[in-house]
Amino acid sequence: MRIGILTFHRALNVGAILQAYASVKLLEGLGHEAFLLDYRCPAIELERLPWRHDRQWARHEPLSYAVKYLPLALARNSRQKAFDAFIAASLPIAPLSAIDSFDYIFIGSDQVWNPALTGGADPYYCGAFSCRAPKIAWAASAGRADALPEGLSDGRFAAISVRESTLAQRLPGSTLLSDPTLMVSPEEWFALAPPSDNGYVLAYAIQEEEKTLAAARQAAREASLPLKIIPRTATWRHPFDHSGPLSFLSLIAGASHVITSSFHGSAFARIYGKPLTITVKEGADERLDQLRRLQDLEKLRSDALTFLHQFSLA
Numbered sequence: 001m002r003i004g005i006l007t008f009h010r011a012l013n014v015g016a017i018l019q020a021y022a023s024v025k026l027l028e029g030l031g032h033e034a035f036l037l038d039y040r041c042p043a044i045e046l047e048r049l050p051w052r053h054d055r056q057w058a059r060h061e062p063l064s065y066a067v068k069y070l071p072l073a074l075a076r077n078s079r080q081k082a083f084d085a086f087i088a089a090s091l092p093i094a095p096l097s098a099i100d101s102f103d104y105i106f107i108g109s110d111q112v113w114n115p116a117l118t119g120g121a122d123p124y125y126c127g128a129f130s131c132r133a134p135k136i137a138w139a140a141s142a143g144r145a146d147a148l149p150e151g152l153s154d155g156r157f158a159a160i161s162v163r164e165s166t167l168a169q170r171l172p173g174s175t176l177l178s179d180p181t182l183m184v185s186p187e188e189w190f191a192l193a194p195p196s197d198n199g200y201v202l203a204y205a206i207q208e209e210e211k212t213l214a215a216a217r218q219a220a221r222e223a224s225l226p227l228k229i230i231p232r233t234a235t236w237r238h239p240f241d242h243s244g245p246l247s248f249l250s251l252i253a254g255a256s257h258v259i260t261s262s263f264h265g266s267a268f269a270r271i272y273g274k275p276l277t278i279t280v281k282e283g284a285d286e287r288l289d290q291l292r293r294l295q296d297l298e299k300l301r302s303d304a305l306t307f308l309h310q311f312s313l314a
Contacts, residue, residue: 001313002033004102005138006124008110008117009036009091011044012076012083014248015181015264019109021090021245022180023138025188026304030314035094037105043119050076082244090192104311105133108140109163109180113149121149127156134158136311139177139304145170161307164286175307178290178300179267186271186297193246195254202255204230204265205279212279216259219277225256230265263287270294 005023008016020036027034046052051073058065087093099105111117112125126149127135137160142148145166152160153171160174168176201223203216213229220227230243230251249268252258258269259277266288269276280288294300308314 001103002035002101003027003104003106003313004035004037004094004099004133005106006037006039007106007108007112007138008041008044009038009093010040010048010087011110012048012079014243014245015262016110017083017086017091017245018249018264019180022184023106023109024092026180026183026301027313030305030308032313035092035102037096037099038093039096039124041118041122041125043117043122048080050074050080079243082247086245100132102131102133104313105131105135106138107135107157108138108161109177111141111143113140113142113152114144114147115149116143116147126152134311137161137174139163139180140167142167159307159310166286175303177304177307179263179287180304181264181267182271182294182297183301183304186273189249189268189271190253193249193253196250198254199256200226200228200254201257201259202228202230202251204232204258204260204262206232206260206262206265208261208279212259212261215277215279219257219259223256228255263291266291271297 005020007020007023009020011017024034024036054065107125107127112122115121118125123129127137128151135157137157139161141163145164148167148170160171161177162168162171162174163177163179165176168174201216201220203213205212209232216227216229228251230248252265252268252274253272255274257275257277258265259279260266260269261279263285266276266278270291278288278292282289282292305314
């Protein structure tokens with residue numbers, strides 16, 4: 001089968017790019033041809049622009065903006081190059097105009113139904129378009145159940161799978177699946193990006209930044225290990241930050257202890273079998289709570305195969 005995937009394949013976000021890669025690898029491993037359809041969501045594309053201006057920052061803090069803008073833009077530009085190199089080398093892309101050449105269209109995973117990320121309910125990510133192939137919601141997310149766009153249950157999808165139980169409750173008949181990164185074997189991830197170093201405490205904060213960094217510093221002191229930090233994004237403090245998907249994977253693969261508030265930081269720590277401290281309190285993030293309870297990675301792959309089997313895709 002030929003499967004086209006609509007997801008955040010151009011976002012400058014490690015989790016977004018690696019879940020896109022994982023979806024392709026899972027489907028290829030089942031004998032299918034899988035391609036990421038080159039749909040360019042305007043809101044996602046805006047975030048890719050390294051030289052974009054922040055008018056509010058410039059208006060309220062002109063001196064700070066004048067000092068920090070150039071190194072920030074250089075950092076964004078460096079980060080974009082690292083991501084674009086990975087996308088060009090590792091992600092199979094098909095033009096959106098080829099959408100009718102596919103047997104199935106998968107929409108997801110990632111927060112494709114989160115209007116805060118897509119600039120409102122995006123018609124492509126919500127399946128509100130015509131094509132000859134059945135559309136399947138693939139481990140899709142809205143970030144929060146109360147942000148779920150309307151109309152997703154009106155028959156536009158042949159089947160719906162979601163990543164959070166709160167979404168499954170809002171969408172009768174849907175299936176609960178995990179993030180695709182957890183469905184690819186540790187051996188495949190290790191082969192993609194082995195560690196370039198080892199023996200350190202690694203901090204990666206998406207939220208709870210001060211709490212995460214404080215816990216990481218303490219852990220590094222107690223273990224007499226160096227501390228490495230993955231910045232959440234390119235910043236003026238890291239003006240030549242080259243962090244992209246491969247360096248992210250390598251850093252987690254070589255860590256002795258991962259301390260993070262990130263879902264994908266936690267996910268890859270589990271994949272690589274690393275000691276893990278999640279700094280977000282229980283009950284505050286459903287996806288992180290699911291990782292805390294996770295016992296068997298192989299069961300997540302089995303659940304995905306069961307879902308795909310109904311379409312003779314597994």
